[in-house]
């Protein structure tokens with residue numbers, strides 16, 4: 425299921441991230457149109473110009489804010505009007521302040537959880553009926569290995585990603601009935617703006633490599649992937665650490 429054909433449209437939610445730009449280039453390279461949705465209009469306009477010039481596809485920037493949930497129904501209606509044929513969705517936005525910063529300023533909890541979880545669920549719930557009406561499409565939801573186990577260094581953001589993973593499981597079961605695939609992506613550490621000043625990074629991968637992995641997973645109709653794949657092994661070990669030990673660890 426969910427094998428891509430030419431001339432589809434990919435809606436990229438959070439289009440100013442480097443993973444988004446890399447994935448947009450992957451699908452544009454296959455001849456698909458893209459709608460670049462996000463907050464940074466200059467960044468998205470530059471990406472649109474670049475993709476149009478390189479791949480001769482239609483790239484349309486559009487304003488989207490995950491936190492403005494009251495606008496999501498109108499946003500979904502605008503996307504419905506904009507996207508002809510098969511509509512695919514790549515949901516990539518999130519916010520990850522350092523855990524120490526959140527602990528020092530608990531008002532950071534709500535934007536972190538809202539941008540990473542509630543905003544994602546809100547917009548996906550507005551867009552899901554469009555895919556069901558079209559009886560086609562594919563949804564990619566970018567989660568994180570951080571959602572696999574709560575850790576002292578990252579548990580507010582991690583809990584939002586854990587919720588997103590659970591939502592993706594339910595959405596997958598719902599959209600399966602309409603022949604639509606949902607791929608949950610769990611990246612390990614990526615070399616992006618989100619992690620530029622983060623401490624304790626190891627086995628860091630490029631957004632371009634992750635985007636290629638994700639595109640391959642979409643073509644194969646995968647339900648869940650880790651990128652790079654070895655993170656499945658790492659997280660399987662981490663998930664099995666007993667709580668009595670986990671609570672004493674500093675990572």
Ligand SMILES: NC(=O)c1ccc[n+]([C@@H]2O[C@H](COP(=O)([O-])OP(=O)(O)OC[C@H]3O[C@@H](n4cnc5c(N)ncnc54)[C@H](OP(=O)(O)O)[C@@H]3O)[C@@H](O)[C@H]2O)c1
Nearest residue numbers: 440441463489490491516517518568611613614616617618
């Ligand atoms: N980097 C890693 O090591 C890593 C690891 C695992 C998973 N991930 C996941 O990979 C995805 C891409 O992250 P990244 O590393 O490329 O980080 P990033 O550059 O910080 O990208 C985050 C994106 O989310 C957007 N965003 C934040 N709040 C938003 C809002 N309210 N409305 C709309 N867009 C909003 C940002 O847009 P603005 O430009 O407007 O701020 C930005 O484009 C995220 O889902 C992240 O959780 C990353």
